[in-house]
Amino acid sequence: MNQENSLLKNQAFIDGNWCDAKTGNSFVVENPATGEAIARCALAGETEAERAIQAADKALNGWQQLTAKERSVYLYRLHELLLEHQEDLAQILTAEQGKPLPEARAEIQYGASYFKWFAEESTRIYGDVIPASSPDKRVICIKQAVGVVACITPWNFPNAMLARKIAPALAAGCTVICKPANETPFSALAFGELANRAGIPAGVINIVCGDTEAIGEALTSSQLVRKLTFTGSTSVGKTLAAACAKTMKRTSMELGGNAPFIVFDDADIDSAVQALVQNKFRNAGQTCICANRILVQNSIIDLFADKLSQAIQTLNVGNGLSETVSIGPLIHREAAQNVQAIVDDAINLGATPLIQATKSLVAPPFIKPIILKHVSNQMRAFKEEIFGPVAPLIRFDTEEEAIRMANDTRAGLAAYLFTKDYSRSWRVAEALEYGMVGVNDSAISNEMAPFGGIKESGQGREGSKYGLDDYLEIKYMSFGDTTAG
Numbered sequence: 161m162n163q164e165n166s167l168l169k170n171q172a173f174i175d176g177n178w179c180d181a182k183t184g185n186s187f188v189v190e191n192p193a194t195g196e197a198i199a200r201c202a203l204a205g206e207t208e209a210e211r212a213i214q215a216a217d218k219a220l221n222g223w224q225q226l227t228a229k230e231r232s233v234y235l236y237r238l239h240e241l242l243l244e245h246q247e248d249l250a251q252i253l254t255a256e257q258g259k260p261l262p263e264a265r266a267e268i269q270y271g272a273s274y275f276k277w278f279a280e281e282s283t284r285i286y287g288d289v290i291p292a293s294s295p296d297k298r299v300i301c302i303k304q305a306v307g308v309v310a311c312i313t314p315w316n317f318p319n320a321m322l323a324r325k326i327a328p329a330l331a332a333g334c335t336v337i338c339k340p341a342n343e344t345p346f347s348a349l350a351f352g353e354l355a356n357r358a359g360i361p362a363g364v365i366n367i368v369c370g371d372t373e374a375i376g377e378a379l380t381s382s383q384l385v386r387k388l389t390f391t392g393s394t395s396v397g398k399t400l401a402a403a404c405a406k407t408m409k410r411t412s413m414e415l416g417g418n419a420p421f422i423v424f425d426d427a428d429i430d431s432a433v434q435a436l437v438q439n440k441f442r443n444a445g446q447t448c449i450c451a452n453r454i455l456v457q458n459s460i461i462d463l464f465a466d467k468l469s470q471a472i473q474t475l476n477v478g479n480g481l482s483e484t485v486s487i488g489p490l491i492h493r494e495a496a497q498n499v500q501a502i503v504d505d506a507i508n509l510g511a512t513p514l515i516q517a518t519k520s521l522v523a524p525p526f527i528k529p530i531i532l533k534h535v536s537n538q539m540r541a542f543k544e545e546i547f548g549p550v551a552p553l554i555r556f557d558t559e560e561e562a563i564r565m566a567n568d569t570r571a572g573l574a575a576y577l578f579t580k581d582y583s584r585s586w587r588v589a590e591a592l593e594y595g596m597v598g599v600n601d602s603a604i605s606n607e608m609a610p611f612g613g614i615k616e617s618g619q620g621r622e623g624s625k626y627g628l629d630d631y632l633e634i635k636y637m638s639f640g641d642t643t644a645g
C-alpha cells in the first residue's frame with residue numbers, strides 16, 4: 161500500500177481533531193495476508209470515549225437545527241469524496257482486511273451508495289396529521305433525531321457497515337461516536353478525514369479505536385448516548401443489548417446468520433451454481449448473509465455438486481493486493497483454525513469433502529474453498545455460522561422438508577431459494593423465517609433494500625426508506641383550544 165495515502169490516519173478523531181490516546185499507548189495493525197505491520201493506531205480508552213461522547217453531545221443541537229436540505233448537502237459531499245478516493249480507500253481496506261482489491265473497490269461503492277441514498281431520504285422525513293378526538297383539538301406527529309448514537313462495527317465490511325450507520329444517523333439529525341473493530345481501524349478513521357474535507361461540523365462524527373471493553377462500557381453506560389447500533393456476532397449483540405437496557409437506549413442489532421440456500425430440482429442449475437459461488441465465496445465466506453447450508457433436492461444433488469466443484473476450481477486464493485486473486489486470507493489464523501475445526505467435525509461425523517480449489521496457498525490464515533457432501537443437522541457446519549469458504553451440501557426430498565430444515569436454526573437473517581415454479585417461490589419465500597429472502601437471486605445487498613434479520617439475527621433495518629426510522633423518535637403533539645376565541 162502507498163504509505164503516502166493521505167487517508168491513512170492512525171489517531172482518534174474527536175471533535176474534528178486528530179489526537180493520540182492520553183496514555184500514549186498504541187497498537188499494531190497487521191495485513192492478514194502477510195502478517196506485516198501496516199501502521200500503529202492510537203489505543204483509545206475510557207478517557208477518549210468520554211471526550212467523544214461530550215463532543216457528539218455538544219454538536220447535536222447545531223446539527224439538528226440545520227434544515228434537512230443542509231444536512232443532505234454534507235451527505236452528498238461525503239458520497240462524492242468516497243467515490244473520488246475509491247482507490248486509496250480500497251487499498252487501505254484490502255491491506256487491513258484481506259479481501260481482494262476488486263471486492264474492496266466494490267465495497268467502497270457500496271458504502272458510498274448509503275450516503276447518496278440517505279442524502280435523498282433525509283429531505284423526506286415527513287410527519288402526520290391525525291384526526292382529533294374532539295372538535296377543538298388538532299393532533300400532529302413529528303419525527304425528531306434520536307440524539308447521540310454509538311456505532312460499533314465489524315471487520316468484515318469495515319467501510320460499508322460504518323457507512324450504513326453513519327449515513328442514516330446524520331440524515332436524521334443524530335451525531336455519532338464510532339467504534340470500529342481493532343482489526344480494521346484505518347478504513348473507519350478515513351471517514352474522519354473525509355468528514356473534515358466535506359466540512360462536516362466538528363463533533364458530528366467521532367471515531368475511537370482501541371480498548372474495546374472500556375470504550376464499550378463508556379458508550380453503553382452513558383446517559384448522553386441515546387442509541388447503540390451494532391453489527392457483529394449474536395453473542396456480543398446480546399451483551400450489548402443487556403448493557404443498553406440499563407439506560408433504556410434504543411438499539412439496532414445486525415447479528416449473525418445461518419443462511420439456507422435451497423435448490424429445487426426444477427431450478428436452472430447453472431444459474432444456481434453461479435449465484436452460489438458469488439454469494440458463498442464473497443469475502444472468503446466471511447459474510448453474515450452468505451449461504452451457510454446448501455439444501456439441494458435429492459434428484460439433482462450429484463449434478464449440482466459436480467458443477468459446483470468445477471466452478472470453484474477457477475477461484476484463486478492468495479494475497480488480496482494481487483489483481484489475480486479471488487479469495488484472500490481469513491481475518492486471522494484463529495479464524496482459519498476455527499473453520500478447519502468445523503470441516504474436521506463434519507468429516508469425522510460422516511461428511512465427504514469434495515475437490516478443493518487449486519492454485520492456492522494453504523497455510524492459515526489462507527484456506528482453500530471446500531465442498532462438503534452428506535452434511536447432517538448433527539454437524540457444526542449445519543448448526544453454526546461457518547464464516548469461511550466452506551460449502552456444506554445437505555440433501556432433501558420434499559418442499560416441506562426443505563422449509564423445516566431451513567428454519568431449524570435460531571438465526572433468521574438471509575435465505576435463498578432457486579426454483580422455476582412461480583407458486584412455489586411465493587409459498588417457500590413466505591414460509592422461511594428470515595428477514596431477507598433471495599428468490600433466484602443471491603446478491604441481495606443494496607442501499608435501497610431493508611437489510612436486517614429476525615429471531616437471534618437481530619432487530620432493526622439498515623438502508624431503504626425504513627432505515628431512517630431506527631434513528632428517529634415520533635413525537636405526538638395535541639393542540640387544545642384551537643377553536644376558542
Ligand code: SIN
Nearest residue numbers: 317446447448449605
Ligand atoms: C454482513 O456480512 O454483515 C454484511 C454483508 C452485506 O452487507 O452484504
